[in-house]
Amino acid sequence: MNPVVVVHGGGASSISKDRQERVRQGVAKAATVGYRILQEGGSAVDAVEGAVTILENDPEFNAGCGSVLNTNGDVEMDASIMNGKDLSTGAVSALRCVANPIKLARLVMEKTPHCFLTSEGAAKFAAEMGIPKIAVEQLITERSRKNLEKEKHGRGGAQKPDYAQNEGTVGAVALDCQGNLAYATSTGGIVNKMVGRVGDSPCVGSGGYADNNIGAISTTGHGESILKVNLARLTLFHIEQGKTVQEAADLSLGYMKSKLKGLGGLILISKTGDWVAKWTSTSMPWAAAKDSKLHAGIDLGETTITDLPLP
Numbered sequence: 001m002n003p004v005v006v007v008h009g010g011g012a013s014s015i016s017k018d019r020q021e022r023v024r025q026g027v028a029k030a031a032t033v034g035y036r037i038l039q040e041g042g043s044a045v046d047a048v049e050g051a052v053t054i055l056e057n058d059p060e061f062n063a064g065c066g067s068v069l070n071t072n073g074d075v076e077m078d079a080s081i082m083n084g085k086d087l088s089t090g091a092v093s094a095l096r097c098v099a100n101p102i103k104l105a106r107l108v109m110e111k112t113p114h115c116f117l118t119s120e121g122a123a124k125f126a127a128e129m130g131i132p133k134i135a136v137e138q139l140i141t142e143r144s145r146k147n148l149e150k151e152k153h154g155r156g157g158a159q160k161p162d163y164a165q166n167e168g169t170v171g172a173v174a175l176d177c178q179g180n181l182a183y184a185t186s187t188g189g190i191v192n193k194m195v196g197r198v199g200d201s202p203c204v205g206s207g208g209y210a211d212n213n214i215g216a217i218s219t220t221g222h223g224e225s226i227l228k229v230n231l232a233r234l235t236l237f238h239i240e241q242g243k244t245v246q247e248a249a250d251l252s253l254g255y256m257k258s259k260l261k262g263l264g265g266l267i268l269i270s271k272t273g274d275w276v277a278k279w280t281s282t283s284m285p286w287a288a289a290k291d292s293k294l295h296a297g298i299d300l301g302e303t304t305i306t307d308l309p310l311p
């Protein structure tokens with residue numbers, strides 16, 4: 001089986017010129033790292049964890065360092081991961097003071113009898129696993145502080161968040177040489193969210209899904225809409241009904257938009273290695289690595305294809 005990795009850096013409003021290059025490099029690096037892991041014989045789970053860790057560590061994206069702030073100016077992160085081989089899954093939500101939520105989600109999947117740990121319980125488990133607690137300041141950037149200010153005061157103190165401004169959730173899907181599929185999704189959520197608000201990203205079936213018999217998907221966008229339509233599982237349902245990856249993505253994103261006015265995006269790989277990156281938000285940085293080529297883009301109709309650097 002030829003390995004494939006696709007990553008996204010979140011459905012977003014238009015990305016400013018000065019950030020575009022950094023965002024482009026971020027997704028390209030994540031896809032390249034994930035692909036190398038697969039080429040070296042790593043599993044799909046290893047690849048999605050590796051790719052998402054790169055994006056969590058990159059302050060340009062709304063996950064790990066660079067997460068958006070809640071209404072108290074604090075960071076509460078959500079993440080989930082799934083192994084399509086046996087449907088094992090792990091998730092964390094409302095997690096504070098950990099650099100890489102996706103690593104903790106994987107530990108929930110592999111080291112506990114549960115699928116999902118939240119808040120204090122997740123933090124306690126992180127400590128038990130020897131994951132260092134970091135100061136919240138290490139996760140907060142100048143940009144996220146400014147975004148919160150803008151959200152609170154810049155729109156005349158409007159109470160409702162403008163979802164078009166919420167950007168940067170990260171995700172990855174992978175197909176390894178053995179034909180195994182996996183997904184990982186990680187986020188700081190939405191700007192100015194209520195304390196304790198949990199979005200779609202840690203919820204299996206909404207923020208992502210992976211089943212070796214069908215495909216793997218990671219989603220991004222307006223979490224409350226994604227939760228209501230179970231965007232990830234809905235898309236895979238269309239694949240099960242015989243749709244192509246493009247058709248399935250269009251159908252499920254189209255349904256969320258027409259039914260709820262919810263905008264978002266997704267990356268998807270089928271069990272046969274067909275892949276797609278689609279969005280209804282203004283833009284979505286993404287990159288895909290397959291057959292030693294790197295495909296990447298941010299805006300609609302704009303795709304570049306380059307050779308992947310040799311290992």
Ligand SMILES: NC(=O)C[C@H](N)C(=O)O
Nearest residue numbers: 167169189199220221223
């Ligand atoms: N930008 C995003 O994808 C946000 C995420 N889906 C959430 O609602 O928490």
